[in-house]
Amino acid sequence: MIACLCVSALLSSLLLGSPGSAHAPAEGARSEKVLHLPMRSAGPGSLDPIMGSTVYDNRACVKVYEQLLQYKYLKRPYELEPLLLAKMPTSDDGLTWHFELLRGVRFQDDPCFEGGKGRELTTDDVFYSFKRFVDPENELKNWWLLKDTIVGLDEYKDEQTARVEAGKAFDYSAPVEGFEKQDDYHFTIRLKEPSYSFLWKLPMFQFSIVPHEAVEHYGKQFARHPVGTGPFLLESWVENKSLTYVKSPTYHGSTFPTEWMPGDEELGIEQAAGKPLPFVDRVEITMFVQENPMWLEFLSGKLDYTQVPAENYLEAFHKRSRRLKKDFKERGIVSHAVPLLDFIFRAFNMEDPIVGGYSAKARKLRQAIALATDLYEFNSTFYNNTNIIYDGMIPPGLDGYPPDGKGPVSWLDHDVERAKALLAEAGYPGGKGLPVLDYYVSRSGNIPEQAELFKRQLSKIGIRLNVRTLNFAQLIETINRKKATLFSFAWSSDYPDGENNLALFYGPNESPGSNHFNYKNAEFDALYEKIKSMGPSPERTALYEKMRDMVMRDTPFIGSMARTRFYVVNPWLRNYKPDETFYNWVKYMDVDESRRP
Amino acid sequence: MWAYILRRLLYNIPVYLGIIALLMVALRVNDPVWGFLGKNADQEAYEVKKHAMGLDRPFHEQYIGFLGELATFDFERESWTQQGRTVGDLVADSIGPSLAITVPAMALTTLVALVIAILSAYTRGRLPDKFMMVSAVLGMSISFLVYIIFGQYWGAYVLNDRLGTEVFAIQGYESGLANWKHYCLLPVLISTIVAVGYDTRFYRAVMVEETNRDYIVTARAKGAGKGRIMFVHMLKNAMIPIVTRVMITMPFLVMGSLLLEVYFNIPGMGRALYKAISENDFPVTEVLVALFAGVFILTVILTDVIYALVDPRVRLQ
C-alpha cells in the first residue's frame, strides 16, 4: 500500500510537473518586472497575521495585508505615518484615540466575497481584526500585545471564552466597551491607561486588517489563503521552498515617499518619488536554510540582494572601513549596513541558589563573570567587529541608550585582574568552592562555537562551565521552568521604544513570561508602571536611565551586543533601503530588467 | 506463501503497537507545548494550546486516538508551525522530492557497486581488483558533508561560472522529468559517490566468500567458465546478503537525504522531519516517525519473504 503510494508519488513528481517551465524563462518574460529575493529561513509558519510571530511570518504577511499605521520608509529615526488611515490618530490625553479610515480601500478580489469582488474596508473590519486576538481558536498567541490595554477587551475575552467552553460559538458581534464606532470611517479606541507606545504596536503585522468573509470561508485554510488590502496577491506558497506574489490589480494605490534622508539619493530615489506603488509585477522569494547556497546564488546573479553571512563578510567588505571590495564594486553592487534593535546577552537566573539572589556575595560573583567576559573578542571573532557593544538593555538609537554605549554602571572592560579580585570577595578565590556552572545555549548556527570561546574566557579566572546545547524549543522550556543557571539569549525589540526591553525586568513578567532572568525589584517595578503611560520626554528618558543602571548594579546579565546586518544589492535592484524594524519595503522596490545578466 | 506473508503481517502488529507506545512516551518526556510558544509565552496561552491539542487527556486515550488515526490513514491534524497544513498534506508534498533523489541514488549505487564488486572479485588480488578497491575506499574515506560542500561549490557554482551556462542548479527543486537533471542529478551523483564505496566493499566480501563455497569449487572442477560462475551461480547465492543490504540502507536514506535536502534546498521528507523536530512541531514529528516505522516494518516483512523466495533452504516456519 505504502509502496504503491511511493511509486505513484515518484511518478507523478517526475512526470506531471510541467517540463521546462522552471529554469528557462518564457519568451517575453523580460517585459515583466520580477523580483528574486531570498529568505534566510525555512519560511513563514502562517500567513494569518493573528497566528504569526516570527520575522518571516511578518515579511510574508505584509505583502498582502496592511495595517492602520506604517513606518516611514526612508525616515530615520523612525516615524509613523498613516497607511489605512486618512490621518494620524489623535488623542488629548493618551487614553481616548480617534481614528479616521481612508476611504475607498477595497479588499483584494477573492471567491470568499459575494461575486468574487473585494468590498470596501470599514470600521467593523478593524474591530473584527482586533477581536481576533482573544478568540481561543487563535490560541491567544499574540494576546500579550493587547492584554490589559483596551477598556473592556479583557472582560470580553473572559465572556467569550466561557461561551466557547459552554459549547457556543464565539460572538464577534458582541460589543467591547473600549471600541466605539461613529460611522464606517470614524471610530475611537479607549485605553485603560494613557499610553503612547500603543501607537507603535499598530504597524505590527499582527494588527493587520482582515475581512471576516475570508476567515469564515477558508476556516483553518485562511492561514494559506491570505486576503488583504495590500499591494500583492499570494500566487503560491511551496513549503520550505518558495513564496510567489503578483501585483494586486485593485490596490488602493499609495505613492512613493517624497521625503528622505541625506544619502538616500544614491539609491535613485528621486525619480521614484511620488510615483504609484508597487513598481513590480511579481515577487519570487526563495527560502534558504543554509547560508552557503544563498551566498552562491547571489554571487551568480540569481538573487537581487542578500544579507551577508558573517563568515562571508570579509569576501565582500574591507574589515576596517567596511567598504566593498574591488570586484564587488566593479560589478556595481551596493552595500547597506542596518543596525538591529538587538539585545544579545548572557543571562543569570536570579532564582538560582548559586549565581542568583541579591546578596553582595552573589552580586560580586555575577560581576566577576561579567568582567571576565570579553565581548570585544566575540565581536572580532564572530562578527567581524560589526557589532555594537553597549551597557544596559536598551539598544542603540533609542531613548535610554547610554552615549557611546558606556553607562555609569559598566562591566564591559574585560578586566581579568578585577574579576579575580571580585571572585575572591565573593568567597570563591581562584574559583575554588564554586561548582561547575551549567551554561545553556541554543544549538543553532555558530552559537555552540561561541560557547567554547565563553568557556575559555571564564576559565582564565578559574570558573568552569558545562556547556549544554539544546534546540531552541528545549532551551525555552528550560528557561521557562527556571532551570537554566546561566544561558545565552537575545531579544529583538518588537517596537523601537526602550520600554519594550525594560519590560524584560518587570517582576510580574517572570518566567514563563519574558522576564527570563526572574529579576525582582519592587522599586524597578513601580518605576516601570509609571513609565508605561508616559510619552517620550526628557523625564521619561531620565527614568529609563535610572532603571537601566538599577538593573546593571544587580547584574542579572552579561552584555550587551547589537548586531549590524549587512546587505549587498545587485545593480538592477532599485530603491531598496533595507531595514529590520519593519518589512513592508517590497512595494517600494523597483527593478531594471535590462541590467539583469 | 500467502499464509506465510499473512502470518508475518499478523506477527508484526504487536511490534508496531509497541513502537508507537514507545514513540509517544519518548516525545512526551519534554513538554512539547512550551517549546512551541516561543519568546512571548505565558501560562494562559500554554493551557489553551495544551487543551486544544488534547495533550491534557490521559495517555491511554491519546494512544487509542493516535492508533485510530494511523489505522484510517486520517492525518488531519494540523501542523503546529505551518498553519492550515495538515500532516497529510505535508507528507504528500514532501514525498515526491525525497523519492526523486533517493530512489535513483539507491538504484545507481547498487548497480555500480554490484558491477564493481563482481569485477573486483573476478580479478581478485590482481591489479584491477586493487585499483577498484582502493578507489572505492578513497571515495568513502571522506565525509558526506565535505562532499556536499565541495560538490555544491565546484560542481555547481564554479562549473557554471567557468562554462558560462548553468549546468546544475546551485540549489532548488522543480518537479517534472525535464527538470530532474537540472536540479536532482548533482545531489544524486554526490550521494552515489559517497555510498558506492560502502556497498562495493560489502558486495565484494560477499562474492569472495561465495567463491569459497563447495559448490563453486565443484562447478569449477566440472569446468564451468569463470565468468558464468561469477555472474550466474554466485550472484544468485549471494542474493540474501544483497537483499538484506538494500533493505537496511533504505531507512538510512532519510538521514542521508536530510543533508542533501538542506544544502540543495529540496523540500523533501528528511528536511520536513528535521524541521519538525527542531521546531517542536509535535504532530508532524509523531506522524512522520510513526509512518516511517510502518514503512520500515513492511520492508522487514518483505525481506523475509524475499529470503524465502530466493533461497528455498530457508524454511518458511
Added chain:
Amino acid sequence: MIRRFLGSRALRKFSRDKLALVSLVVILLYLGVAGAVGFFGFIDREDTTDRIGPDNQVGWFETPTVEQRIHALEFYLDQIDGALGRRDPAKALAAIDFFGLRLASTDPDEVGETLDEVAEPFDELYEVLEEDAFDDDPANEERLGDVEEGILGMFVEPEGGAGRFRRLALAFGTDRQGRSILLRALYSIKVAVQIGLVSALISVLIGTLLGGAAAFFGGWVDAAVVWLYSTFSAIPYIVLLMVLASMFLGSSYEGTLVPVYVAFCSTFWIGPCRVIRGEVMKLRELEYVQAATAVGFGRMRVLMKHVLPNTTHLMFINFSLLFIGAIKAEVILSFLNLGVKNEPSWGVMINQSRQEVISGFMWQIGTATFFMFALVLAFNVLSDALQDAFDPKHV
C-alpha cells in the same frame, strides 16, 4: 583464534601485503597518538582551546596575502593597545602570552613609544589596502615588511622545545578563534578512536550475539530479537538521537561522549545483527552443524564454537564498517550540533569551517578531512587484507 592467526599461514600471507603493512603502521601511529593524548596528556585540552595567534592564519608553504598579513598585525596591535588601556598596564602586558610568544619589554612607556612609531605607517598601509591600491605601488610591499618587522619585533619567540612546539602548532594555520588547527586535529584523533572503538566493538558484540542466537534458536528468541531491532531501526536515527540527547539532559553524562556512544550503539548493532542472523540461518542448515547437534553437543556450544566462528569475516567487515561509520557519523552529528561537546573533533572542525570554503580558506576543513581520510583509508585497506589472510581457501 589468536593461535590460528599466529599460526604461520595467515600471518605470512598478511606480511606479504605491502599496502596492508603500511596501513597497519598508519593505524598504529593513530592509536599511538590517541593513547598519548588520552593517557599521557601529550596534548592538553587547553592547547586546543587557547589562542596561539591571530585568526585564520595560513599554514606552512602558503604565503599569506597582504590582507591576511595586515589583519594579523592588527591583531597584535589590538592586544598591546588593549593591555595599555588597563588599570595596571605592566601586568596586562606581561600577561600577553601566545604559547610562549611574549613581549620583549613589558614597560608600558617603552611599549607605548614603539607602538606610536609603528601605528601610523600601519594605519596608512591599512588605508591603502582598503582603497584597493596596495598593488599600485611596489614600495608598499617594502613598507609592509618594515611595519611587520616593527610590530613582530616587539615580541620574542620562545626558545628550544617551546619554540619548536609553537612553530609546529602553527604548521596548519589557525582557525577563526586563533586556535592551532594541527593541535586540534591531533587531539581529535583521540576522540575519533575512542568513538570508533567503543561504538563499533559494542555494536558488533551485541549484534553478533543477538543475531546468532536469534537465527540459531529460532522461536521466541528470534521473535524477541526481531522485535527489538525492528523497534530500534523503525525509529529514524535522527529522532532517536534527539530523544537521547534530551534524555541525557541534566544527567552527569551530558557533555561527555556517553550520549554519542549510546546513540551510535543503539542504531549500529542492527546492521551486524541482521547480517549475522541471515548468515546463521543458512549455516544452521549445513551438514556439519546438523551433525554437531546430532552428536549431542550442547546447543549453546554449537553456536559459540561451530557457528559463530564461521561468521568471523562478517564480524570483521562489520567492525571496520562501523568503526568508520562512527567516525563519519560524528561529522553529521556535529553538523546538527548534537555531537562531541567540550572537546574538538574532526566533525566539529568540519562543521565550523563549512562556510570558509567559499572564501578560499581551506586549512581547517582540509586538515580535518585529511586526518580523517588517512585513518579511514588505512582501516579499510587493513581489514581487506586481514579478510584475505584469514581465508584459507584463497588461491
